[in-house]
Amino acid sequence: MRGIRFLGNSTLGMTDLPDPEVGPGDMLVRVKASAICGSEMETFIPPGGLEGNPGHEVMGVVEDPNGSKRFKKGDRVGVATLQGCGECFWCRQGKQDFCKKASVLKNAHSEYVVGKEIWMQPVPDDITDPLAVMLAGDGMGVPYGASVRSGVKPGDITAVFGVGPVGQGMTMIQTFLGARVIAIDVNPKALAFAEEMGAWKTINANETRDIRSAIWDMTDGFGPNVSFDACGVQEMFNVAMETTIPGGTVMTVAHGTHGIDNVRERLSFHVDLQKGEFWGRNLCVRGNWACHFGDYTDQISMIRNGLQAERLITAEYSFEDAAEAYRRFAEGERGKTILIHS
Ligand SMILES: [Zn+2]
Ligand SMILES: [Zn+2]
Numbered sequence: 001m002r003g004i005r006f007l008g009n010s011t012l013g014m015t016d017l018p019d020p021e022v023g024p025g026d027m028l029v030r031v032k033a034s035a036i037c038g039s040e041m042e043t044f045i046p047p048g049g050l051e052g053n054p055g056h057e058v059m060g061v062v063e064d065p066n067g068s069k070r071f072k073k074g075d076r077v078g079v080a081t082l083q084g085c086g087e088c089f090w091c092r093q094g095k096q097d098f099c100k101k102a103s104v105l106k107n108a109h110s111e112y113v114v115g116k117e118i119w120m121q122p123v124p125d126d127i128t129d130p131l132a133v134m135l136a137g138d139g140m141g142v143p144y145g146a147s148v149r150s151g152v153k154p155g156d157i158t159a160v161f162g163v164g165p166v167g168q169g170m171t172m173i174q175t176f177l178g179a180r181v182i183a184i185d186v187n188p189k190a191l192a193f194a195e196e197m198g199a200w201k202t203i204n205a206n207e208t209r210d211i212r213s214a215i216w217d218m219t220d221g222f223g224p225n226v227s228f229d230a231c232g233v234q235e236m237f238n239v240a241m242e243t244t245i246p247g248g249t250v251m252t253v254a255h256g257t258h259g260i261d262n263v264r265e266r267l268s269f270h271v272d273l274q275k276g277e278f279w280g281r282n283l284c285v286r287g288n289w290a291c292h293f294g295d296y297t298d299q300i301s302m303i304r305n306g307l308q309a310e311r312l313i314t315a316e317y318s319f320e321d322a323a324e325a326y327r328r329f330a331e332g333e334r335g336k337t338i339l340i341h342s
Pocket of ligand 1: 038
């Protein structure tokens with residue numbers, strides 16, 4: 001089958017990849033749309049390349065149902081990014097991302113993908129192909145899961161550190177949930193797009209000498225109720241830990257080596273309300289990684305309740321123009337980029 005191969009140094013080629021093997025319990029899907037994920041830049045940009053591609057956000061139509069009782073050939077399906085064993089405690093709750101045997105889908109930027117039938121979602125008629133990719137993969141699932149599980153509620157102020165695609169999604173969803181969002185980034189274009197997604201205020205981290213004071217000024221000295229680290233930069237994590245309101249939550253959704261151990265020293269810098277270690281301020285520090293399979297229908301409900309999730313998609317390219325799509329994405333395309341397969 002035709003597919004993308006990462007060649008290293010921010011280049012790719014269209015090549016013949018091995019046809020995926022359909023094993024017991026698997027289903028073969030002809031890809032209709034796949035999304036570029038920020039995490040792919042970890043292998044796209046450096047030298048080295050890959051045998052194929054790390055694409056993992058995908059939807060399509062069933063090519064071979066392989067005995068499925070739920071799906072028939074031609075049905076539109078979303079394929080879950082993480083595929084669990086299907087039998088363990090976590091899989092049975094629809095939290096397959098916690099499954100010890102979970103594997104990440106790959107080679108989604110290809111003609112076909114194979115996944116376990118139990119990790120396929122039916123796509124309703126009112127959900128377009130590009131939107132289905134966002135819902136079934138982690139494009140919308142991660143910002144949805146982080147926003148909901150952190151407990152963001154109407155009247156909250158939240159801070160989103162880093163408005164790449166995940167940060168933009170969180171800005172959009174948290175605004176929808178009734179929070180006022182402070183978006184923080186170094187990229188003026190990203191901040192302008194965050195305003196389109198509903199951000200209440202923005203902070204350019206390059207141009208603002210004292211980000212902590214800027215955040216406290218915006219929040220009457222209290223700090224945001226919930227802060228989200230979506231950039232994985234230790235200094236920004238420190239700022240989040242130091243400025244979040246006592247009793248609030250800091251959630252990290254970023255890949256990175258940042259962590260709490262490096263924050264401890266700096267917490268003594270606080271004044272007044274912010275004074276004290278994070279335990280002394282009753283801070284809740286949480287992580288959020290992938291999305292649960294079981295979140296899919298809740299995301300669709302949110303869309304049917306008025307969330308205009310398609311606004312997060314800022315670029316659609318034909319699959320054949322993938323090289324251009326990746327080039328633009330690596331340069332900092334504002335929202336999600338979708339490849340449309342013919
Ligand atoms: Zn992803
Ligand atoms: Zn499992």
